[in-house]
Amino acid sequence: MRMLRNRRFWMMCAGNLGLFALWYGSVKWVPLEPFRRMPDPVRVMTEWFNPAPVFGISIFVKTYYFHILYSSYRALVSFFLAVSLGVPLGIVMGWNKKVREFASALLGLLQPVPPLAWVPLAILILPSEAAVIFVCFLVAFFATTLNTYVGVKSIDPDYFRAAACLGASRRDVLFDVIIPGALPNIFTGLQIAMGAAWFSLAAGEMIAAQYGLGFLIMESYNLVQVPTIVIGMATLGLLGYFSSMFIRHVGAKLMRWREEAIGANG
Amino acid sequence: MRSGSALVNWRKGLNWRGAVAVAGFILLWELLVRFKVPGFETIPTLSDVLSTFWTKYMLSAKYWKAWAVSFERVGYGFVISQVLGIPIGLLLGTRQMFHDVMFSVIEILRPIPPLAWVPISILFWPTNEMSIVFITFIGAFFIIVINVHDGVRSIKKEHLWLARSLGASPWRIFRRIIIPSVIPSIAVGMTLGIAVTWNVVIAAEMIASDTGLGRLTWEGYVSNTPTVVILGMISIGLAGYLSTKLVDYAEKKMMPWRKI
Amino acid sequence: MALSDKAEFAPRDAATSAAIDGALSIRRVSKVYDAEGAGVVAVHDCSVEIAPGEFVAIVGPSGCGKSTLLNILAGFDTLTAGEIYLDGKPLASVTRPPQPGPDRVVVFQHGALFPWKTVLDNIMYGPLRQRTMTKAAAEEKAVDLLRRCGGLDTVASSYPAQLSSGMQRRVEIIRALMNEPKVLLLDEPFRAMDSVSKATMHRHLLEMYRLCRKTIVFITHDLEEAIYLADTVIVMTTRPGTVKKVLKISLPRPRLPQMMSSHEYLEIKRQVAEGVHEEAKKAFERGEREHA
Numbered sequence: 001m002r003m004l005r006n007r008r009f010w011m012m013c014a015g016n017l018g019l020f021a022l023w024y025g026s027v028k029w030v031p032l033e034p035f036r037r038m039p040d041p042v043r044v045m046t047e048w049f050n051p052a053p054v055f056g057i058s059i060f061v062k063t064y065y066f067h068i069l070y071s072s073y074r075a076l077v078s079f080f081l082a083v084s085l086g087v088p089l090g091i092v093m094g095w096n097k098k099v100r101e102f103a104s105a106l107l108g109l110l111q112p113v114p115p116l117a118w119v120p121l122a123i124l125i126l127p128s129e130a131a132v133i134f135v136c137f138l139v140a141f142f143a144t145t146l147n148t149y150v151g152v153k154s155i156d157p158d159y160f161r162a163a164a165c166l167g168a169s170r171r172d173v174l175f176d177v178i179i180p181g182a183l184p185n186i187f188t189g190l191q192i193a194m195g196a197a198w199f200s201l202a203a204g205e206m207i208a209a210q211y212g213l214g215f216l217i218m219e220s221y222n223l224v225q226v227p228t229i230v231i232g233m234a235t236l237g238l239l240g241y242f243s244s245m246f247i248r249h250v251g252a253k254l255m256r257w258r259e260e261a262i263g264a265n266g
Numbered sequence: 267m268r269s270g271s272a273l274v275n276w277r278k279g280l281n282w283r284g285a286v287a288v289a290g291f292i293l294l295w296e297l298l299v300r301f302k303v304p305g306f307e308t309i310p311t312l313s314d315v316l317s318t319f320w321t322k323y324m325l326s327a328k329y330w331k332a333w334a335v336s337f338e339r340v341g342y343g344f345v346i347s348q349v350l351g352i353p354i355g356l357l358l359g360t361r362q363m364f365h366d367v368m369f370s371v372i373e374i375l376r377p378i379p380p381l382a383w384v385p386i387s388i389l390f391w392p393t394n395e396m397s398i399v400f401i402t403f404i405g406a407f408f409i410i411v412i413n414v415h416d417g418v419r420s421i422k423k424e425h426l427w428l429a430r431s432l433g434a435s436p437w438r439i440f441r442r443i444i445i446p447s448v449i450p451s452i453a454v455g456m457t458l459g460i461a462v463t464w465n466v467v468i469a470a471e472m473i474a475s476d477t478g479l480g481r482l483t484w485e486g487y488v489s490n491t492p493t494v495v496i497l498g499m500i501s502i503g504l505a506g507y508l509s510t511k512l513v514d515y516a517e518k519k520m521m522p523w524r525k526i
Numbered sequence: 527m528a529l530s531d532k533a534e535f536a537p538r539d540a541a542t543s544a545a546i547d548g549a550l551s552i553r554r555v556s557k558v559y560d561a562e563g564a565g566v567v568a569v570h571d572c573s574v575e576i577a578p579g580e581f582v583a584i585v586g587p588s589g590c591g592k593s594t595l596l597n598i599l600a601g602f603d604t605l606t607a608g609e610i611y612l613d614g615k616p617l618a619s620v621t622r623p624p625q626p627g628p629d630r631v632v633v634f635q636h637g638a639l640f641p642w643k644t645v646l647d648n649i650m651y652g653p654l655r656q657r658t659m660t661k662a663a664a665e666e667k668a669v670d671l672l673r674r675c676g677g678l679d680t681v682a683s684s685y686p687a688q689l690s691s692g693m694q695r696r697v698e699i700i701r702a703l704m705n706e707p708k709v710l711l712l713d714e715p716f717r718a719m720d721s722v723s724k725a726t727m728h729r730h731l732l733e734m735y736r737l738c739r740k741t742i743v744f745i746t747h748d749l750e751e752a753i754y755l756a757d758t759v760i761v762m763t764t765r766p767g768t769v770k771k772v773l774k775i776s777l778p779r780p781r782l783p784q785m786m787s788s789h790e791y792l793e794i795k796r797q798v799a800e801g802v803h804e805e806a807k808k809a810f811e812r813g814e815r816e817h818a
Binding site: 007008011012014015016018019033034035037038098101102103104105106108109112113114115116117118119120121123124125195198199201202203206207213214217218220221226229230232233234236237238239240241244 | 281283284285286287288291308309363366367368369370371373374375376377378379380381382383384385386388389390391392461464465466468469472473480483484486487490492495496498499500502503504506507510
């Protein structure tokens with residue numbers, strides 16, 4: 001087993017190194033104009049880890065973390081807002097037919113409009129900070145509500161019946177059946193929502209914000225600070241990846257009964 | 267099916283409660299604006315938007331050209347992402363070596379928001395048009411790759427073993443078992459992909475183009491005419507809805523046995 | 527495997543077998559589904575009298591309404607005609623829809639142990655939610671019952687998915703019994719099990735029945751199982767489901783596997799099979815579909 005893991009690990013390294021090499025090679029050696037304009041990976045790396053970066057952004061510079069903080073704060077705020085509204089709504093929609101009919105018509109109406117299309121309207125009405133958070137919130141909200149609803153709907157009706165036989169009140173059913181039963185889907189929704197929040201955040205910041213990684217990317221582009229563009233992109237990618245992973249871990253902890261089950265079935 | 271359930275169509279036909287909700291929403295909108303509720307001063311009512319559309323935009327060539335341009339970009343980006351993404355997803359799922367090497371690369375590139383690619387894309391591609399199509403492509407590409415990969419992974423091993431024990435060649439197995447089993451995942455990937463593609467296109471247009479529905483909406487903002495902004499949003503919504511319907515139609519053709 | 531006759535099981539031995547609890551009177555019950563005006567008659571004019579502590583098995587072809595009847599008894603579905611009385615008190619009628627409750631607990635076909643709760647939490651669920659016992663008392667009783675039903679106390683802190691289906695069913699039955707129900711309703715509980723596990727489950731179920739003597743209504747499509755377990759076998763007709771035959775099983779208790787090859791058993795089986803196969807043939811010709 002250990003050997004297998006080692007082999008995979010080396011393959012993985014090979015893949016990443018290959019990407020690096022391909023990137024480097026194409027930038028340095030392909031005699032086409034577009035490739036010339038690209039930053040090569042070595043340049044990006046040296047800039048990123050440079051105590052005195054040429055273009056002013058590296059892991060040693062305060063402004064870098066400033067941008068990260070701004071982006072993260074927006075992502076988290078919109079995410080939490082979306083979750084605290086979306087999960088209850090999804091649950092109520094799954095449970096109560098009347099609410100479902102009302103809400104699904106409204107949501108169905110708003111859903112086809114791509115969330116980023118809201119940006120101009122949002123910045124027209126709201127201050128730019130709130131506008132960006134609003135758009136991220138919208139995206140995350142839809143994802144959360146939909147997945148929560150599906151989660152509630154997919155609970156085997158026998159669990160409800162069993163709870164009823166055993167004398168559960170409506171409140172008991174909510175906490176003993178609905179929430180645990182829908183939790184797997186809820187967490188899938190949360191992961192999607194998190195990814196979607198970062199996605200919209202990047203766009204929103206690029207269009208309409210001061211500070212933040214999206215803004216950094218645009219500014220670097222305007223100032224022709226090409227390596228910094230890539231630094232911004234990579235940072236966004238890393239933040240998105242780790243936040244999703246974090247949610248996945250929290251989910252795994254809360255749903256230990258699933259882990260055990262999967263383990264038992266080999 | 268796991269990812270399919272996420273697309274449960276909850277707009278199951280119009281029922282009276284739903285109609286009431288929509289009507290109520292529109293009514294509320296009208297009232298909020300008419301009574302100059304704070305925050306809503308600058309917003310036009312739906313009737314304003316519709317009348318503007320009727321008078322200025324419906325017959326405007328520029329408007330419909332914007333539609334065409336956006337659709338074209340979506341079309342190219344989406345189709346290319348499927349054409350490249352499906353084979354790569356299949357390779358990821360079937361060839362272990364390919365998977366070991368490429369999977370982490372894809373996992374690293376995937377979280378980078380498509381729009382973050384805009385500056386690099388503009389720098390790289392010779393024309394603006396190509397750079398926008400590239401961004402659109404990125405959005406849908408990773409989605410289809412992941413979905414196809416998941417689809418291949420969830421094929422029951424027994425089916426493959428059975429086919430092999432009955433003497434089927436690898437190519438036959440691929441054609442007769444793997445491909446049909448993956449079609450539902452492809453459908454899911456396409457549906458998710460088209461939504462993301464639209465999202466990306468209009469944002470890319472706002473940032474980096476001067477044509478298209480996204481640009482139209484943005485211009486409404488720049489010129490401080492909310493009517494145009496809302497008009498743009500509704501147009502985009504409709505366009506997105508149409509595209510989704512097209513994809514649904516394609517899916518029905520791909521999977522005639524399904525009652526989607 | 528021996529279960530001790532402790533008081534917690536509220537056993538009724540032969541002397542007190544005329545228990546007052548759990549007499550079910552089903553009078554002319556009908557259930558019509560009006561899906562799109564089709565007027566599907568699931569159950570028609572069904573009348574059954576069940577004595578307290580009686581073990582009744584209901585058999586019949588697919589679509590004969592036996593599950594519908596159980597759902598009505600359990601309170602998951604309403605009836606469109608007739609009445610049901612439990613111990614002389616009205617349980618359900620057209621004007622008074624039945625409610626599910628701990629006096630008639632169900633054990634489900636595919637198992638409905640809460641996967642996110644441990645075995646122990648599952649079993650204690652009923653008494654704790656109804657606040658009829660303190661946590662400590664409930665835990666004590668639960669562990670005790672688990673131990674007596676084949677040493678299941680060792681899995682008390684496992685999750686249901688880690689148990690075999692036989693163990694899961696036993697836990698579910700214990701969960702039901704913890705509530706001291708008047709009637710135990712079992713909806714084809716052993717249907718998905720292989721014959722060896724089934725035989726083990728029969729043994730456990732008969733033993734539990736011997737000790738607690740609850741009224742049991744047991745739905746099954748397995749004729750041998752029905753005859754082996756029950757005091758009375760009711761054969762239902764195909765749709766519209768009504769009572770075709772009521773057979774009293776004269777086999778002595780405790781039931782032993784050897785009885786399955788006795789002359790008496792085979793004769794009873796012949797009678798039951800005749801009735802069921804007649805109805806099954808009708809159902810097949812009519813294209814009745816199984817309710818999975």
